[in-house]
Amino acid sequence: MRTTLHLAGVPSSLAEFAATHRRAIADALLAIAILSFTVPATLLQLSFSLWGPIPDWIEVLVEVITVGTLLIRRRTALPMIIASVVCAVVTGQIVPMAFAAYSMTAENKVRHWQAVSIPLIAAATAVDYVDPGTDNFLYLCLVRALTLIYLPALIGTWVRGYRGMIFELRAGMRERERLAACRERRKIARELHDTVTHAVTVMVLNAGIIHDNADPEVDRLATTIEDKGVEALGELRDLLTVLRREDEPRAAAGARAIPRLVEEAAATGTQVSLRYDLPDIGLPTQVGHACYRVVQEGLSNVRKHAPGSRVHVVCETEDGVVTVSVVNGRDTGRARLSLQRLLPTSGYGLAGLEERITLLHGRLERGATSDGGFTLTARIPCRPGNARSSGDLAGEVADEVAGGERP
Incomplete structure (x- = not known):
């Protein structure tokens, strides 16, 4: 220590x-x-x-x-x-x-x-x-x-x-901190399984019923809802595994999934453009997954708070630093429905994202733009040899918290 x-x-x-x-x-x-x-x-x-x-x-x-x-x-x-x-x-x-x-x-x-x-x-x-x-x-x-x-x-x-x-x-x-954290993770896993997983399962089943009894347009929307619900169930299952075993999800999305994420946002009516300039190989799993979460959180916030704005996503690397930014302009007001009135605001998305970036020794910047929009930018150092497992990162945090040195 x-x-x-x-x-x-x-x-x-x-x-x-x-x-x-x-x-x-x-x-x-x-x-x-x-x-x-x-x-x-x-x-x-x-x-x-x-x-x-x-x-x-x-x-x-x-x-x-x-x-x-x-x-x-x-x-x-x-x-x-x-x-x-x-x-x-x-x-x-x-x-x-x-x-x-x-x-x-x-x-x-x-x-x-x-x-x-x-x-x-x-x-x-x-x-x-x-x-x-x-x-x-x-x-x-x-x-x-x-x-x-x-x-x-x-x-x-x-x-x-x-x-x-x-x-x-x-x-x-x-040891007491480890056991307390383990008990808390298991408690969260139980709550997720008993509440969120159940709700998503019901949503998928209902979407399947609509899919069998609807016109082509509604059928397409029901299929999309069903597919996303199944994907969410898979991610929840991986998350429950993480909480119980302290491992990284094997199916954790990386940076290469960002173009697909942007395409899905465009398919739902979001005006979004992408400039992707990240290497296909050599990017640590933790860094790639963090980049994916930054884009996911940015697009989600745009759909909630500024559904009528134009979004520009940039993913690039320079001098050993990966930069991912999601910038949206001012809401034009042309959207038919704002999800902000339908979805509850937790306030935990950006806070959790900042914690994830900090663990990778990076920096998360967010704030309003000059034209009334909003920008979300993450800068993460990524040099050869920087790829570490989640257990290593957790060990560093535990050492800082616990302190001590064996005599």
Whole structure:
């Protein structure tokens, strides 16, 4: 998980970099702190060795190697433990051992950390005992060694336990959210099956009755209603499958179905023109289906709110961005019947369409035109490798909502 930082006065790119490389930055700052503590003591002749005088360059080299092992402490703690003991014996610096003791328990890299702490405490006691700047009381040296080694190791166990608890809480929260979403999807599926599917089925059956007992003109209209009703039942069946299995509908219409959608709109009396310039292959399923839904929603809104207007549909791609727009002019008032008086307005069509486009990292624009019409435009990035399944997109959203990182 990548947690986004919101810091006043800090550019978003810098905040994102800090969040992404949080552990690496912490290790680098810790390495600088240890070098700032050990190297000046060596250069100022304040260090000492259990084996007598040692050249400064050897001491500095040992300190740098010790800091280098600090950078791999999250993968393995043994190199840092050995290097910190050598650093303490050669330079008299026991601070790296305190960090080694903390890391071996906080990162859970040593199974029997109590046993490993014994040689560290012994080395710290010996170095403190021979330090010319301290007293020569052995029990005080042992107490200080226990404080500097065992206490950080104990704190590391507490930190590890806290991280594990946070991870379990976040995992439980994600699981509860998943189960709640699953229950909600099943509830919606039941409602769709019990209400909408039933109503559409009755409509198809009635259209079939009219089809068998009507004149040619009414027969043609009844056939159209029957065909669209059967198509709607198929889409509802796919939608119910999606809600219950969280999969993408296998019969989901893509961009290649847009010309057929425009032809159907023209057959119902809508004055519509199409400029289609999208590739037949290479367009991700999610993007193609979103393009189809944009045109479908735009034409549906025109039939509801401006049935007498002229509509222009444009589908094109440029510089890795797919642009789909549905633009209608001002309603001429020549339509015989406005569906706006017959069909209820839900207000959810454009909102749902915007959510669909946002999941694809695109942008939906809508608004009035200068001539009193309306425009609906979607711009969706579509570069090679951008094709992702609906499960991947849902996983991204869930990660953003749940947050968290396994320790």
